[in-house]
Amino acid sequence: MRLDRSRPLLVRLFVLAILILVPPVAMITFRALGEFERGMVPELDKKAAAIGRDITAQVERAVELGIPIDHLVGVDEFFRPVLMANPELRYLAISAPDGRVLFVTGAPSADLEPHYREAGQATNLTIGDFLDLALPVQSKGERVAAVHVGFDQGYIASRLSDIFYDIAVVLVASLIVAFEILLFVVFFNVTGPMKLVGLVVDRARRGDFSHVAGGLSGDEVGHFVRTLSTTIRRADDQYRSLMAYIDEVRAAHFDKSVVERVAEIADRVKFLYRFAESGRPAVLRERLATDIRLPLFLFVFAEEMGRAFMPLYAREFGQSTGLFTTEMLMALPITMFMVGITVASPWAGSVIARLGTRRVFLTGLIPAAGGYFLTAFADSVVQLIVLRIVSGLGYALVTVACQTYISRATLEGKRAQGLGIYVGAVLTASICGTAMGGVLAERVGFDATFVVSAVLAAISGWLVHRLLDPGAEGGKAADDGDGSASDKSLFSLFANWRFTALLLFAAVPAKMALTGFLFFLVPVILWRAEMSLPEIGRTIVLYPLIMAILSAVSARISDLTGWRTGLVAIGGLIGGLGLLLPLPQLGLEPSMAVALAIIALGVSHGLSASPQLALVPDLCWIECHTFGRTRVLALVRTVERLGSIVGPVLAAAFIPIWGLTGAVVALGGVVLVLSVIFVVCSFAFGSGLHLVAEEDGE
Structure with a gap:
């Protein structure tokens, strides 16, 4: 059964959810706003x-x-x-x-x-x-x-406008959450079980009654699956009764011709039909990449809720010291969160190989959710930094576990579909979490918002604990390599200068701009411009919105044309030039310049993110075969995160010299210079020997 056959049902359910949620909320909102205005x-x-x-x-x-x-x-x-x-x-x-x-x-x-x-x-x-x-x-x-x-x-x-926008944000976030829940329900309770039913029926059509479908539920689909399983078990019982009767006849009958005839019948039945050797039909289970999407969505939602105000929260504790300025203390929680991710990511894969994705998800959830909860009660920057490191460790374990689960549950020919499930969940969670975090922080405060984050993370763990089968961990991913190469030899990849140029001059500056500008400088600049927390959240949401729109388009263009290097180069240039928009000579109002820079950064990463990952196997396909594509991409992500670590620190160092908008421009200058270097290097990507195996062969 093909997965896309459930899309019409999903679309109808989502339209129904919109019809149920939007009209009554809109009516209540306008009536409440009218009463508010008359009373105000x-x-x-x-x-x-x-x-x-x-x-x-x-x-x-x-x-x-x-x-x-x-x-x-x-x-x-x-x-x-x-x-x-x-x-x-x-x-x-x-x-x-x-x-x-x-x-x-x-x-x-x-x-x-x-x-x-x-x-x-x-x-x-x-x-x-x-x-x-x-x-x-x-x-x-x-x-x-x-x-x-x-x-x-x-x-x-x-004030009415602010309230209206807050309600609109809550409504849109509710619709997205409703869509994610519907997506999960349809795939987990309808598509998944019916796919197993299709496999079982296909086996039965060929005479194989050795399996029944697993994953039962209490709805109509579950009733149908149980009925089919009962029918197969009855057939198994009838088969065993027949075999027992045949054995009895063969043992008790004295007529040799009868015994031979009965044996012939038994052989014929065994040739035409297959039943479980254990005496009981085995339960057939199959993992789907969508099984992990809702827990992943809720977990990333929880982390993204602090995105719009993390530097502002750190500022409440921070006073400059002899070692760090106030700006640096505001940047360190973001940087140290990335340090936690960078430290945990390389060994997360080996932990998953031993414990499985389900256990690692639940294990990583403990420091992540605990870090969110305790952050609400932090009373110093040092405590906040330590808790962000802990949360980063948990975040790395959970996200790598989700990526591994999706990779193992996706067929070799549908890797892009599996990656799309992961990216889609992360982007929609970023949109909802960032916007909702700003609204909650404005209405109930920073501390309560972190408590809500911890609750959401705990709910994602409960879903994994209840819904994912502990025994369905699956095998090794098809792109894990042959396992003959050591982790130390993996660094020989940097001898491939094209691979090194891609990382240092495209991947690293992209992450520097993301964390240094979007995560750190944007909240501080907009807060200084007297924008409210919900307005800051709505402005930052421009980035994932643009990303969600362009990433799918750029991936399709990249696959159709093979023009991956060009997309990465153009994306880098757009990102660097976009950060130059706050230049005073351009005459733009600061908040407008920042909003346009965010849009430019979204365009930049939307164009370059997917082609950049797809370009790695193109530049070092033999190394990917030797080490495994998963390990090579893990190295890429680790080096990328060095840019994530450097970005906020570099931006904070620029502020005392050139001010907030000057720091944006200076960071943009660094990104632009590195991007120009990549453009120059990219012209030589298609010429000369660059594969390790080819160079050794010479």
């Missing part, structure tokens, strides 16, 4: 009046002490904390009876004074986009001044 206006009026009365009382007390109203001192210092504590207020002012502005904080006096002169003693004014509430200052029964409290009419609209 009078509450803002009350708050403005309360603040105005408090300020008026302070001013009247000063006037009663004999201080002339126009000789008050420190009014700006008095107004400024009030404005900072109440973001809906735009300005505070004190005006004379004739409308002259005596003191103002938060707005130009020239914009207010003509309206005050014209309005006289009116208490409510509309000045452009501001609503102005005027409260009189009395002294001995006379009006000596007026205190003005101004708030932006667009504040309510902006």
